[in-house]
Amino acid sequence: MPAAPARLVVLVSGAGTNLQALLDACQDPAYGAQVVAVGADRDGVEGLARAERAGVPTFVLRVADFATREEWDRALAARVADHDPDLVVLAGFMKLVGPAYLSVLGGRTVNTHPALSPSFPGMQGPRDALDYGVKVTGATLFVVDAGVDTGAIVAQTVVPVEDDDTVATLHERIKVAERAMLVTTVGRMAREGFRLEGRRVRLGR
Numbered sequence: 001m002p003a004a005p006a007r008l009v010v011l012v013s014g015a016g017t018n019l020q021a022l023l024d025a026c027q028d029p030a031y032g033a034q035v036v037a038v039g040a041d042r043d044g045v046e047g048l049a050r051a052e053r054a055g056v057p058t059f060v061l062r063v064a065d066f067a068t069r070e071e072w073d074r075a076l077a078a079r080v081a082d083h084d085p086d087l088v089v090l091a092g093f094m095k096l097v098g099p100a101y102l103s104v105l106g107g108r109t110v111n112t113h114p115a116l117s118p119s120f121p122g123m124q125g126p127r128d129a130l131d132y133g134v135k136v137t138g139a140t141l142f143v144v145d146a147g148v149d150t151g152a153i154v155a156q157t158v159v160p161v162e163d164d165d166t167v168a169t170l171h172e173r174i175k176v177a178e179r180a181m182l183v184t185t186v187g188r189m190a191r192e193g194f195r196l197e198g199r200r201v202r203l204g205r
């Protein structure tokens with residue numbers, strides 16, 4: 001008997017092309033995972049529409065609807081945990097999760113960041129890389145911790161920076177590589193499991 005597919009909850013804030021790549025991969029039973037819910041911190045984003053088209057339940061928790069950031073963080077943890085995820089994927093989720101979230105879901109939440117960590121953390125990875133003048137950049141999948149894009153690295157992918165790049169062309173090149181990395185790595189995490197040894201992430205049991 002094949003093991004049950006790993007349960008993925010994906011959190012998004014925008015276009016959701018990384019989510020779409022995961023939804024597409026999950027069509028194949030051999031991928032070993034299914035997206036059981038998609039959450040967002042804002043209404044009306046394409047990522048939610050992608051989930052709805054795929055028949056995946058969605059939820060929205062807006063920070064502005066809570067008295068404090070801590071209450072939002074607790075509510076987010078509870079709502080995600082309701083879906084009993086094996087792995088939570090932050091895929092273009094533009095909020096930092098806090099201590100309450102991490103106390104429940106730390107160690108099984110990964111985030112994809114459009115830069116090669118530890119360079120260029122934060123909200124503007126492609127812009128910061130372009131401004132710095134690096135010749136290569138990429139994307140990093142990491143296990144979320146309390147810092148800003150500081151967690152243990154699961155996978156990285158590299159793309160060139162071209163002389164005529166704008167932030168948009170560079171980010172688009174990163175996203176093509178990022179989606180492939182995300183699908184490959186999340187699939188392996190789902191099928192093979194993973195463990196943390198200090199800062200080093202080992203795939204497999």
Ligand code: GAR
Nearest residue numbers: 014015016017018092112113114122
């Ligand atoms: C991705 O490039 C992701 O790495 C980035 O937002 C994009 C989302 O694209 N995330 C961050 O910058 C988080 N700090 P998508 O909505 O099309 O998947």
